[in-house]
Amino acid sequence: MTGIIDFIIKLIIWPPLFQLVLLPGLVTALVVVIFIIWFERKTAARVQMRIGPYHISPRLGGFLQLIADLTRYAFQEIIVPRTVDRAVFIGAPLTALVLSVVPVVAMPMTDIPRYFPIPMDYSLIISMGLTTLSPIFIVAAAWASNNKFALIGGMREAFVITAYELIFIISGLSAGLAVLSYNIVDIVEAQAPFYKWILFTNPIAALAMYASILMSTSGFPFEIPEAENEIVAGAFTEYSGLMYGVNMGSAYIKRFVYTLLFSLLFLGGWAPYTPQPGFIAGYLIPAVIVVVKATIVMATISFLRAVYGRLRIDQALDGAWRIFIPIALAGLLLALLEAYMGVYA
Amino acid sequence: MPGKVVEKKTPKQTLLTAITGNVGAILVGLKYFVNPNRFTLKYPYEFIELDETYRGFIILELKKCIGCMSCARICPAAAMKMVKIQVEGKKRPMPVPVINYNRCIFCGYCVDVCPTEALAHLPVHDVVYTNMEDMVLDVDGFQKLVDTPAKDEGVPVKYVFDPERGLVKVPATRG
Amino acid sequence: MSQKEGKAYVGNLDVSARKAQDLLLNKAKLGKLVDWATAFSLWPVHLTTSCCGCEFAATWSPRFDAERYGALPWIASRQTNFMIIEGTVTKKMAKAVKVTWEQMPYPKFAIAMGACALDGGIFYNSYNIVRPWQIIPIDVFIPGCPPRPEAVARAIIELQKMIRTKGLASQWIIKGYREEALKYYTGGEG
Amino acid sequence: MAFIDRIKEIMSSSGIEAEVSEGKGFIKVKVPLEQWEEAAKALASNGFDHVKTVTIVDYKARGVFEVAYHVSSFLDTGLAKYIIELSTEIPRDNPVVKSLVGIWPSAEFLERESFEFFGVVFEGHPDLRPILLLDEVVAKHPLRKDFVVKEEGIFR
């Protein structure tokens, strides 16, 4: 009996699984997403002279709102219209959800090799590569919906993702270039002193990456692919009930994963803290620090919804190709210069 | 002296305005984030005490009614109808107004046209029903005081004007 | 791919969904949770039928802020569960109302707002209007022309109470329809 | 020169037999149906550049529809304060009138509206479809006087 419990515990804290499912994987992502959506609604409400979700739990300021929304979605009828491609319609959002969380298996949350999910030297490239997978399935979902608005949304998603993933990757690589390593552990360790965060040494790349997170993860009002007043939720027009919840969830989880990477690359990861031996001191605490940093970045993104309006698709693409790609390339150059001068040597 | 035409121009966009515009927008957002100008009415816990002049639900004072039918004739929505009932002190049945809130548009014509002020507005306007038949009142129902359901749950407040914050909520005492 | 009852690659979705519902709601007694969640997550669909939409918008504006009740006006009908008929429904709009209502997944609820949506209001003898209770089941009626935002908020609170005390949402999920809402449903046009 | 005389002059110089008179808030120019288009052209060439309303009044007793275009000017501020009612009468049983969309494009939707409410056919309109109503309601031509809506009495 104890053998089984031991086995289960071992399985749970087996780094790849632990990271994918618990921290900073699916479960943490859900908690953060629930917090962030609540925060987003409350922030917007605060700027907009009102209160926001409240009555569901007056003492917590309406924090349970998202739980209610999720539960309601979970038990609502799931409508699968007759005109859709059924298999893709159902399969694509689920695949997108799984793939959106997959990149975390390549992100080490500590510098103790025992707790690496997958020990490797190219974790930056692998994790960034994995982030590019899920958008394909959103386009597939849009196509399967057989709806004009969804089709337009899918096309926009494809355009935006192509443009901004490029920026994301260029600026991510420039972080690695400065340190002359594509191993996230090396990048984080190089940023150990506060003033050496790449955010400060290479703000250009950080800005480009921030912008690409903003645009490619479709946060309101930068959700050009699902612009509500233009194309009615775009790719997700036909989705209802839990399926829509999955779609919404995967969009936010994707943003969470992106911001995790952002905080690892630019905000020094677990920086002020040095992991100590032991599961809690060596793994949990640094991981929580990274998650908290990512949450803060997400919160700033949420704040921007109160200030900005939506861009037009051609303007967004124009901004990508004409402004942000040059900025990202400039960041790459700067990183090259830093590497040459040996800032992180 | 009448008004005059003034020509104006929209501002030009330059790189400078692009930068200052972004910064300004974010700063205004932050200003409201730090110092929010919330004036939300927490509705069931608070409710607005409406003015006496507010055109809300209507009440009939049967004693004053002289059965002139002006109210029913002026009602634009045909919500107010006359019924003939036997009233104390009159020999023949007298026409008396009754109201159908399914139709009433709260224009207040009936109250304004009533030569004896037998009809009056109540400062109440947040009553809802789950059954449409409950909204068709007879003479007895028309004389009953409709009261706001929020009274049991919340406290009355009033909004006053303020040059800094627009409207400001202040507590009010009912009565 | 065959269009028959979900025989494709994912198993019979409808049957398994129904089974799961039975298991969760009847046996695991999740009904109360569902009612609670639905009551605080009434998302009205963006369908402005008429001029009461002004007060509908004012209800969600900062002064009255109906988002406090968990109600968030939402864009696409597929993701909502709540409809506010805002005033007059013309014959042309009635068809859109009906289509939208059918696009919404159950459990779903409706409120009729304003005199026009009740008995025609000032347009009681117009040749181009439809009483909305003839085409969809209505839960709460709000008199007024237009009703004050507080009245709309009151209707939402009333509906929340109804959902939680009568278990409307869980009943709807178990049965697939609602008996008490059929009271007003007379077929109608559209 | 009073403005009304100027209108009379415009009409007579184009050879149109128009009855020009002053109304409450407008100047009425009544022309025979045959000279309908010429009258419109005469007004348009004198600076009246848009149509404010297309009003049709059903005189059932006389068996005619009165078609009235209220025109005025935006670009010429001097004319802007006057409203000219260009009107003609058409028989109720054959309600056909020349469309003036070619002269005043702003009449497009107004003519479509009049078409569906009265069944008046505007000859030469590029896109004469109902605009506000469903087809089954259009068939009744609801604004004609023989379509009656019921009013309720004051007793319940």
Next chain:
Amino acid sequence: MSASPALKDEIKLPGMDLKKIGKDLYEVFIGPQHPGSGHMRIIIRVDGDVIVEADPDLGYVHRTMEKLAEGREFIKVIPLMERMAILDACNITLPYVEAVEKLMDIEPPPRAKYLRVLLCEINRIASHLYGMGIFGVFLGHSTMYMWPFGDREVFVELAEKLTGARLTHTYAVPGGVRRDIPQGFREMAEKAARYMEKKLEDYKRIFLDNPAIQKRLVDVGVISKNLAAKLGIVGPNLRASGIRYDVRIIEPYEAYDEIDFEVPIYEEGDAYARAWIRVMEIKQSLNIIRQVLEKMPQGDPLHEKFWAKAPKLYKTVYETTGRAKLIPLYANLKVPAGRAIARAEAGRGEVIYVVESENKTKPYRVRVVSPSFRNAIVFKYIVPGHRIADLPAIYGSIDYFPPEADR
């Protein structure tokens, strides 16, 4: 999408019948259940992302006001017509009242004129703020939805204090107005005006000067001066195209000839100019409200024909509560035969009424052309050539209000 037998019986909306369109085009229905349109539909045909044809499909809120007016007494037509733009209630019914007054050959007392102007300007501000709020949400700017709607409440509250109703004031009646200003109204209005002036600066910074918004609006939906005159559009949209037309200065009605105000004109004619002009007009309206309250003369609220004969009770009620009660004659007001036309500058533009009476208690014909109906033609001519994403921007900038257009 092949038409399977089961789909045959489904509901068909106008425009859903098969139509031949170009080979590479496809049709997208914007509305009526669409967050980017109000209660109307614009059928657009799209080539890729670019609109090549737009066909506005109105009438979703057509409530047959013109027909119903023929069956109702003159006084009952006011609340009926008011329903076409309840957020602009005084402006939209004023020309009707004026037309009836012209037919009856009476003129309201000077105080009533000023009171009408007062409510008209309060309504204009509320209406412009409503338009700006809708504009904001169409551009995905949620704060720009919430702020104007919140600040609109200030003016709705002001109107409520004056008339006793939030939106449907039914204020002007033939011969005068129904209420006098309550006590302390002037201070309230002054505070509201000071607040609004300050707030407009914040609007500018978060919305009008925001580069993301400028990008969306500048050179979008351009209506040139000549095109504007040709299409016969009205209101702020017309003045944003550089045409000097405002009924308040062309044909000053009520007390507008005694008030000093400016009418802003923009030459650009694009959506950005249309956004600016609303802000500028709100400023001017605040100015007018101040002047009206300053210059308001003393006097009766109703014409002496209705007021001199009124019983004593009526005057006590007026003195204590400010309510000008209506004498029962109003229920059966007989209006001399004739035709009258009156126009006014409502929030969205010129509204014009043609009232024909034949010496009965009911009008023979009431013809109303509302500003939104005259603006609706813009969608057909301006939208083609823009992208789908521009449609909400143009729609919002036109400030189109379907119930007003459909009547």
